[in-house]
Amino acid sequence: MLWLEHVGLARDNLTRHISSRPDPVVARFITEAESCINIIMSDDNDEEDEMSLVPFTASLAADERFGLRFLAVHRNMA
Numbered sequence: 001m002l003w004l005e006h007v008g009l010a011r012d013n014l015t016r017h018i019s020s021r022p023d024p025v026v027a028r029f030i031t032e033a034e035s036c037i038n039i040i041m042s043d044d045n046d047e048e049d050e051m052s053l054v055p056f057t058a059s060l061a062a063d064e065r066f067g068l069r070f071l072a073v074h075r076n077m078a
Contacts, residue, residue: 032057039071
């Protein structure tokens with residue numbers, strides 16, 4: 001989440017916004033964050049563009065192209 005804020009792909013205070021939500025919503029973001037980290041850390045070049053796998057995070061991204069493929073392509077920035 002902090003990386004999304006840092007590179008301008010999410011609104012300011014995204015982390016604060018998410019952490020103020022009910023626990024089930026925060027848990028969903030954590031699950032999506034794990035998926036994002038797995039893509040970033042993977043050496044696999046399979047660039048799925050499945051925004052449906054990170055719908056909450058994608059809905060808050062300023063760039064409508066954000067998804068797992070975006071992370072795979074830009075993993076060196078993360």
